[in-house]
Amino acid sequence: MIDWKKRRSKKLIKKRTVVPCLFLLFILTACAAKKEEETQSDTQTVNPADAMITLYHVEGNEIVPDEEIYQLRQPDSISNSLDELVAAQQMPEEMKYNSFSLDEYNNVTVSVNVTSDITQEALLLNKAAIVSTLGQIEEIRSIEIVVCSLTGDVLEDAYYTMDSFFFYDNTSVLKNSGTVCIYLPNDEGTALRQIEEKVVIDPDESVEQCVTERLISYGALPAGTKILNIYVEDHTCYIDLSAEFLNGNGSVKSEVVIYSVVNSLTELPNIENVQLLVEGEKKELYRESVAIDGLLEYKGGLID
Amino acid sequence: MKQKSEKKKNKQFHISMKTFIFLSFTLLLVFCMLIFAFCMQDSYKRKYRKDLEDDLNSKAVLLADQIALADFDLSEGALDTDMDQTANILKGRILVVDRSYHVIKDTYVFQQDSYLISSTVMDVMTGAKAENVRTKEDCVEVMVPVTAQDGTINGVVIMTSSLESYQEFQNFMFHQILILLGILLVIGILAAALIAMLSMRDLARINRQISHISEGNLEAEVPVQGFRETCSLAKNYNAVLGKLNSMDSTRQEFVSNVSHELKTPITSMKVLAESVLQNEDATPEVYKEFMTDISAEIDRETKIINDLLVLVKTDKQSAKLNTAETDINELISIILKRVTPIANQRGIELIYESYREISAEVDEVKISLALSNLIENAIKYNVDNGWVKVSLNADHKYFYVKVADSGVGIPDDCKDLVFDRFYRVDKARSRDTGGTGLGLSIARNAILLHDGTVKLYSESGKGTTFTVKIPLRHTDIKQEEKS
Known part of the structure; x- marks a missing residue:
């Protein structure tokens, strides 16, 4: 009888130690994962490994996110990711993607075609939409946007980052x-x-x-x-x-x-x-x- | 359980009028002050804010003009420094964007060279809005377009000013108002207390005076002075007191009258008895004569006592009326039939005028008694071979009985007194005719019980007429009175 009890208690000890160990392990991994996530949210970009990108498009006088978050199919390749995003992003009639290229320093050059009647506002907003969308890929250093007319003439050529755009309406104006x-x-x-x-x-x-x-x-x-x-x-x-x-x-x-x-x-x-x-x-x-x-x-x- | 509720009743809480006035006045004052303070504060705050906005707007417009003139060349030094200084003074921020939304100046420095995206700025830039002035939660913001000579909009000036001065103003005003309200409240409370006291002083005085009277001399009167209401209160109280006193003296008079009236026949009886007893030679015939007289006196005494009882019964306010539908004509006929022999004795003519058949809801016994008394009086106080006329009429509400005689009449000064108990104009005469002096009192009581009236017209030496008015329906009149 005594032996049996010992056996039972041994089994119990095993159970009693294994379960909390597993639990602890689970918590540790969760914390680690959370930490990683926290560092991401600071810079407002998404680790391509996570592959969730918010697509932006222009509505009225502002840029708004698409309802569905886009998931990259090939998040490890920046070039392919760009491909996907360029294809997935909604662009208006006045401005369409022409081509893009990526250099060894991860600077993107995007070429867009615009109609002759595009307004300054639409131009600005769409540029902001492009940069806000593509800029979510962390590795990208800067985005050069070359604006061409339908006939192929270069109208503007400038470099942008996520910081280039000041979304005035969302800020607390007097917070310096x-x-x-x-x-x-x-x-x-x-x-x-x-x-x-x-x-x-x-x-x-x-x-x-x-x-x-x-x-x-x-x-x-x-x-x-x-x-x-x-x-x-x-x-x-x-x-x-x-x-x-x-x-x-x-x-x-x-x-x-x-x-x-x-x-x-x-x-x-x-x-x-x-x-x-x-x-x-x-x-x-x-x-x-x-x-x-x-x-x-x-x-x-x-x-x- | 019963004890508890009784205790509760005794301990019922009654608020003092003074406290009520004081509290109401104070609350009203506080309420008014709060409303006033709130409205004032609100309107001043609005004005201040509006002024801030207007000031900022004009500054922004001026700046926009300067920028337009300098053709967006902000490196011209003076303009740049000006903007920094202005932003500093306003404790706010100035942003200038050109047509492509490039931030060419930010007094906060950080957003310089970036691209500004804002739907409001775009509205101003495209001319959709002439300008934009708004107060946000922590600042006043003005957006003004930079317009060139030819009217094209080449940029936007965004000027924001902190609401610090506004908030300081708010605080300042709030404190000022608080202090003012505090002072006013103190003054108000004192005034309220004073007013309450002054209003209630009169009442307190009257209370004192009345309790003084109730403890001591009931004959005294409460002086009529002070507010109108207290004056009428004092007058009413004095009237009640007067009525009580007169009631009291009437009662005393009645008691002494009753004793006197009751004593008189007994005294007569005693005299008669004594005298016959003392007469040693008295024969049975003499005894018979005296006994007849004594018997008459006893009858008299009985009659007085009966009349008194009737009077007391009808005197009660809550005396019961056994009303039934009665034929008035019949009733009067019966009475006249009964008194005919007495009338004939003195040759008095009885005339009965009945204009219509009248049936009314009355207490037959009492009305009969009342009318009997009047008719009997008409005969009693008449001259030989005179006349008594009884007329009966009615309208849709009342019936009227007039009893007129050609008798001796009632002098003017006695007219009000004839209805009083035991009152007799000529004492000697009543004795002879066997009156008790209660007849008219009884009659009047009976008539009043029916909610009727009795009026008297008389000329001394010519005759008297009594007019009785009685409602046909007992309940109708009561309802009318109630409504």
Whole structure:
């Protein structure tokens, strides 16, 4: 009797351990899958492996998704996927796909034919529909759209990405937020590395101020440096920093410190060059090594 | 269980009038103030918003003109900086798009060089809408087309301004109004309390005065003063008090009258008895004579007591009437037949005029009694060889009996008093004729029970006429009164 019980309990132990193990495994895989999914939703694209693409078409004065989501049949091949999408997408009378090509850097070139009576609005909306649809394929870097007349003349030729289109009606107009490109010193302090930062700008702040503050928070500038004044006039950004700026930033090269600021600021569309001031005055040299009395421009050479 | 409900009855909650006035007034005040505040706030808010929109609109139109003049060349410096400054002041955003929806200026920087897609912007650009002004939840937005000299639209200016100043204004106004309302409420409450107190002061005073009277001297009167309503209340109360007092004195008078009337025959009886007892030489014939007199007095006493009983019975407000369909003509004939011998004794002529056959719903006994009394009086207080005329008539509602005599009449100052109990114009005469002084009272009571009336016309020395009016149907009149 005792033996029998032991046998039974052994079996039970087996059952009791196996089931929770399986359960745990199941949860782990689910989490992993979810994580993958989460990273996808941030960039609004769909992993071709998932192969679900929302097709857009123009209705009235806006672009709307098709009712049914399209499933790619050959999601592993970008070229074939493009083929499918081009064929599946609804296009109006005024604009039709002509051809497309894909280069080794995954830049797509799409050629479309338009009727002579196409409106600016229809042109814009259909371009947006094309880019919104094709751009869902993550690997694609940019989409070049060549607009031709029915007789074959090239009317326009321009590059677009998903960010090229500003869907005004869906946004909260006064929310000043976007992505900026800033330059920080690399670990050795010998060169600059570029990162993209999401920023939300307060109503009382300016973009340039926000960017500089972000640099300060990353420690790209000498400790204790404060922005005394910053403004843009005629595409030049005048930035006045406190005396701590002259102290130097540890092991970071002086040039790297300067151009971390200059490059980050000139990345903004309204700024072409930067005039640095310390305590309200122009300085000739920064730490005896870099000339900063004139207007400074973007320097690509320092980038890692 | 019964005890509980009784207790509840005693503990019933009665709200004070003062509290009622005070609360109603306060609530009304609060209600009005809230409505007023709300409407004011609303209209001011609207105006402010409208002003904001108009201001923004004119700024945008100005900017659009400047851009048109500069032919979209925004790098001209001044225009660019201007826009940044304006956007900064408005705490908003300025966007400028050209004909191909390319964003050539964004004061927020980020969307510069992108392509703007918006159906509202497209409406403005294509001219479908002249311009677009709207207030969204956090900002005011204006879209204005950039028009060239020849009228073609080459772009759109989108100017948005934050509603921060509007919200500040809202908050400011809200606080101001709150403070104002608070002050007004305090003043209002004080005023309400004052008004309530002043209104109720009169009533409280009257209450005090009445309780003072009820505890002490009932003869006193409540002074008539203050509000009209309290004046009439005091007057009514005094009238009731007066009636009570007169009722009281009437009762006292009645009691003393009754005692007196009842005592008189008994005194006579005593005198007669004593005198015959004291007479030692009295013969049986003398005794017989005295006994006859005593007997007459006893009859008299009995009659008084009977009449009193009848009077008391008919006096009750709720005295029962045994109504039945009665032939009035017959009734009067019977009475006249009965009194004929008495009339003949003095040679008085009885005349009966009946204009029609009348049948009415009356209590035969009581009406007979009443009419008998009147007719008997007509005979009693008449001259020898005089006349008594009884006439009977009716219309569709009432029947009328007129009893006229050629008698001694009733002096003017006694006319109101004849119906009073025990009242006799000439005491001596009634004694002789055997009256109790209750006849007319009884008659009047009976007539009043039928909802009828009795009126008297008389000229001293010439004669008297009593006119009796009685409804044909007892219930009809009651219903009429009710309606």
